[in-house]
Amino acid sequence: MSSKGEHQTVPLSVLLKRESESEKIENxxxxxxxxxxxxxxxxxxxxxxxxxxxxxxxxxxxxxxxxxxxxxxxxxxxxxxxxxxxxxxxxxxxxxxxxxxxxxxxxxxxxxxxxxxxxxxxxxxxxxxxxxxxxxxxxxxxxxxxxxxxxxxxxxxxxxxxxxxxxRLECNEEERERITSSGGEVGRLNTGGGTQIGPLRCWPGGLCxxxxxxxxxxxxxxxxxxxxxxxxxxxxxxxxxxxxxxxxxxxxxxxxxxxxxxxxxxxxxxxxxxxxxxxxxxxxxxxxxxxxxxxxxxxxxxxxxxxxxxxxxxxxxxxxxxxxxxxxxxxxxxxxxxxxxxxxxxxxMLSERFATKYPLCNMFKLFTCAVCQLEMKPGEGISIHAGTSNSVKLRPWDGPFLCSTCQEKKEAMEGKRPSGSRHGSDSD
CATH class of the missing domain: 3.60.40.10 (PPM-type phosphatase domain)
Structure with a gap:
């Protein structure tokens, strides 16, 4: 028999029900x-x-x-x-x-x-x-x-x-500059005779x-x-x-x-x-x-x-x-x-998007690719910061890490290797 000063035990099922009802109210x-x-x-x-x-x-x-x-x-x-x-x-x-x-x-x-x-x-x-x-x-x-x-x-x-x-290339100057600096060309459709029509597009391909x-x-x-x-x-x-x-x-x-x-x-x-x-x-x-x-x-x-x-x-x-x-x-x-x-x-830039104040030990697994989640052996991963010139307080051996194919993807997006070069073997 419990005295008035003792705490009463609440069944776990009751606590969980209360939490569930509380979530429904606040959501x-x-x-x-x-x-x-x-x-x-x-x-x-x-x-x-x-x-x-x-x-x-x-x-x-x-x-x-x-x-x-x-x-x-x-x-x-x-x-x-x-x-x-x-x-x-x-x-x-x-x-x-x-x-x-x-x-x-x-x-x-x-x-x-x-x-x-x-x-x-x-x-x-x-x-x-x-x-x-x-x-x-x-x-x-x-x-x-x-x-x-x-x-x-x-x-x-x-x-x-x-x-x-x-x-859209037409209204985003920063994106136009990024593409041209990475090796693409930006211009309008040329109908011949020097006449250009339509919105700005990226060449090759002509995407707007x-x-x-x-x-x-x-x-x-x-x-x-x-x-x-x-x-x-x-x-x-x-x-x-x-x-x-x-x-x-x-x-x-x-x-x-x-x-x-x-x-x-x-x-x-x-x-x-x-x-x-x-x-x-x-x-x-x-x-x-x-x-x-x-x-x-x-x-x-x-x-x-x-x-x-x-x-x-x-x-x-x-x-x-x-x-x-x-x-x-x-x-x-x-x-x-x-x-x-x-x-x-x-x-x-992936190096900027994965740089975070959020604790790396919680956000990224040490031996897992930060993009594709491929498990890697110690030393196999490539730091997301490798090759960056503006990494303040970040060292090339700091994580998170990428696998080799995601590193190739990163370099291609930044114009650091010929775009699409790895895709030739994938075609039927």
Missing amino acids: PEILHGQASQSKKGEDFTLLKTECQRAMGDGVATFSVFGLFDGHNGSAAAIYTKENLLNNVLSAIPADLNRDEWVAALPRALVAGFVKTDKDFQAKAKTSGTTVTFVIIDGWVVTVASVGDSRCIFESGESGIYYLSADH LSRSIGDMDVGEYIVPVPYVKQVKLSTAGGRLIISSDGVWDVLSAEVALDCCRGMSPDAAAAQIVKEAVHTKGLRDDTTCIVVDILPLEKPSAPLPPPKKAVKGKLKAMFRKKHSEASSQSDKEYMEPDVVEELFEEGSA
Whole structure:
């Protein structure tokens, strides 16, 4: 018989049930819909809710939404849809807690994109695909993108946030310079007589994009290294729109959000596609995914009327995770429900994307390739920092490490060896 001062024992099953119920309360409700009108049949989507991962003694859930806009055939888009998620997850160490798992995602996404591209190119097929890949874990949204599909978010307070980057040569001077310095050529289509027409393209191949998965016939300076942005939403939630360029070539973010306001995700996606096709006709595959991220107690769809977004000031709406200027007086006047930026990086260099303050012992296994997860013998791996000139406080023998074929891939993407030279033996 226990006295009043003694602790009462709580059965483990009760504790686990409490934790499960607590997670359901703090996590948002995820509602989604999609719509598409097809001209070439090269757009594909991935919609997975309630994905599970091990977390300590329990299981946590997350959602994944992907849009794959293929070109020169559908093989790359189909292959990426079927393999990218597994490649990303295989690059994340097991048994991480939630904060560690979220922190590991940006680097794992880079590894997963590069591995998917490497494996697909080994099949010697020449198609390519853009990718916009979204992982939602609780209130944290992580977006990785290559190409010109786009992901935008409207918060419950009606702020518009751009969570992806456009890798079109026409509008990205930094990417044009990277390609030319790596051995590619950038120019418009020459019709003869010196007349040039159309958008800027990369030659050989004539691709308008600087990043994609696949496209082995264009050159490996067309890289699969994604721009990654990770944000933490306020508990007001909001609406994500993921669409192919068939939408964004016609509609602005404001118009896309306004035309479907108050609709369910399914109806909203259909309305956005209808609006885009109605404006300029069905010139390309036109696909849209709408995801509502909502507090459980709030109904779906109705969002407040939009505030006029001021171009050029949208980036300033993000609250940085680590702000040196966040004094106490700043915090008192800061809007309570702004989107907090946790991570953003768009470099095409693997040495920069794998350099991290996150403990290497947790993020990368010592004798495993950081990209393809191949197990290596001690001394076989090549440091990701080998050959870099600007590695401050990093030595060539510091990890993480790459296997020999992933090191070749890295060098090709950086223009340090003839692009595509290793693919000749792969062709039938």
